[in-house]
Amino acid sequence: MKKAVIIYQSKTGITKKFAGEIAAYLAGKGMEAENLSIAEYTSGKAEKADYVLLGCWTSGFLLFFLQHPDGPWKKFAGNLPELPGRIALFTTYKVATGSMFNAMRKQLGLNGNRATTELRSRNGSLSAENKAVLDEFVK
Numbered sequence: 001m002k003k004a005v006i007i008y009q010s011k012t013g014i015t016k017k018f019a020g021e022i023a024a025y026l027a028g029k030g031m032e033a034e035n036l037s038i039a040e041y042t043s044g045k046a047e048k049a050d051y052v053l054l055g056c057w058t059s060g061f062l063l064f065f066l067q068h069p070d071g072p073w074k075k076f077a078g079n080l081p082e083l084p085g086r087i088a089l090f091t092t093y094k095v096a097t098g099s100m101f102n103a104m105r106k107q108l109g110l111n112g113n114r115a116t117t118e119l120r121s122r123n124g125s126l127s128a129e130n131k132a133v134l135d136e137f138v139k
């Protein structure tokens with residue numbers, strides 16, 4: 001059975017909801033899907049997974065500029081070793097994700113050549129588009 005680990009950082013619960021919907025969708029496809037906050041995460045889990053989905057809420061300046069993950073997520077990502085599995089990034093936001101995914105990739109040390117799957121949601125619900133992206137990600 002393929003294994004996915006979903007790891008999120010959420011301030012007010014919207015990204016937590018999104019992570020839960022992602023995990024439920026993958027479990028529904030017959031995968032083992034473990035869903036954890038960065039605080040719950042214990043080292044070693046991401047290296048053992050076939051699929052690693054990393055999420056954080058979008059933080060920026062006046063909702064329009066300079067989007068980036070928050071401090072705890074940056075610290076978490078900076079401490080992750082190189083991951084053998086496929087990586088997807090997800091975020092929730094109000095206006096625009098802007099530079100969020102690039103900032104996440106930079107923090108993870110993923111260079112531009114390593115394509116990452118991206119999922120975004122305003123309300124934490126998994127859209128039909130998100131589902132199609134996940135289908136492709138785990139194909």
Ligand SMILES: Cc1cc2nc3c(=O)[nH]c(=O)nc-3n(C[C@H](O)[C@H](O)[C@H](O)COP(=O)(O)O)c2cc1C
Pocket residue numbers: 009010011012013014015016057058059060061062063064065066067092093094095096097122
């Ligand atoms: C300090 C702060 C900065 C934010 N900056 C942005 C932003 O630049 N762009 C945006 O679209 N949303 C921004 N938001 C909205 C959050 O990304 C959005 O509400 C998110 O869904 C919250 O996720 P959470 O409930 O998991 O904490 C900001 C929220 C806060 C509190």
